[in-house]
Amino acid sequence: MHEQSTDSLLTIIAGEEDAVQQLQVIHAQPSMLGEGPCWDADNRQLYWVDIESGHIHRLDVDTGQVATADFGQKVGAVALRQSGGLIVAAQHGIYLFDMETREQVRIANPEADLPNNRFNDGKCDAKGRFWAGTMSMNGEPGKGALYCIEPDHTVRKMVESVNLSNGLAWSPDNTVLYYIDSPTFRITAYEFHLETGELGASGVVAHIPENLGTPDGMTIDAEGKLWVAHWGGSRITRWDPQTGRQIGEIPMPVSKPTCCIFGGDALDQLYITSARIGSSDEELAAQPLNGAVFRAQPDASGLPAHKFGG
Numbered sequence: 001m002h003e004q005s006t007d008s009l010l011t012i013i014a015g016e017e018d019a020v021q022q023l024q025v026i027h028a029q030p031s032m033l034g035e036g037p038c039w040d041a042d043n044r045q046l047y048w049v050d051i052e053s054g055h056i057h058r059l060d061v062d063t064g065q066v067a068t069a070d071f072g073q074k075v076g077a078v079a080l081r082q083s084g085g086l087i088v089a090a091q092h093g094i095y096l097f098d099m100e101t102r103e104q105v106r107i108a109n110p111e112a113d114l115p116n117n118r119f120n121d122g123k124c125d126a127k128g129r130f131w132a133g134t135m136s137m138n139g140e141p142g143k144g145a146l147y148c149i150e151p152d153h154t155v156r157k158m159v160e161s162v163n164l165s166n167g168l169a170w171s172p173d174n175t176v177l178y179y180i181d182s183p184t185f186r187i188t189a190y191e192f193h194l195e196t197g198e199l200g201a202s203g204v205v206a207h208i209p210e211n212l213g214t215p216d217g218m219t220i221d222a223e224g225k226l227w228v229a230h231w232g233g234s235r236i237t238r239w240d241p242q243t244g245r246q247i248g249e250i251p252m253p254v255s256k257p258t259c260c261i262f263g264g265d266a267l268d269q270l271y272i273t274s275a276r277i278g279s280s281d282e283e284l285a286a287q288p289l290n291g292a293v294f295r296a297q298p299d300a301s302g303l304p305a306h307k308f309g310g
């Protein structure tokens, strides 16, 4: 692990004045495929991953110091553990990880028989279970799944025939799980039973117009409205799952925002990761911040991130 300074808090001065007035770059050094932002409220730190390089980054938002650990394989998402350290959804399974010692302990590998798959996005529910989904690295449709890892490390397959498992968010009352399988351009809601972790009936709550860009990572605010990052769409959008309507938007100066999460002491800041991968020289000339991490003031506040109980 190494520490580095970051040229943080560089305010963006281009774009629509009202929308960009408080959008900041908090880490300009680009990730190839920045993803999985996770807010550590206890330590005022932001974690995120670079899937392609297998790096896990941790930014102290007060000092601007960034610590980076090389996980040694593609890493899709991280979440905090209640007992300290991280749970990691990676190429070869689910791991417990210590950023300081770099100790890795694999606790699950439900797709050992699918070497072309890897884990992608993941997040914890209010009972300390870790939910993470998979995808084919070859883009094969329907090869992925969504899994639930219990604090005792038991693994259950919760959704089958997933194309590209992405955004996860639970309603504020923990009765609904919202889920994005990106190529479907839909946000699907599942009845969620918090005590058992079981899913019930499902239905589509929002159809995403393709011209907005592919729906990727997602979070939810305290009002139960969904915030979605649009890969290839240069925007974050806000949706009302009750009406299926888009009700807000943050234009981004990068083509591939990937995920967003609420952070800050009042959980009223939106941290946004982005990707540089696949950007042509022309795109990079026009969008030099592709791959940076941003912070927006979205005029909404989020819910605390849950930690893994195991």
Ligand code: CA
Pocket: 035, 120, 121, 166, 167, 216, 217, 258, 259
């Ligand atoms: Ca993603």
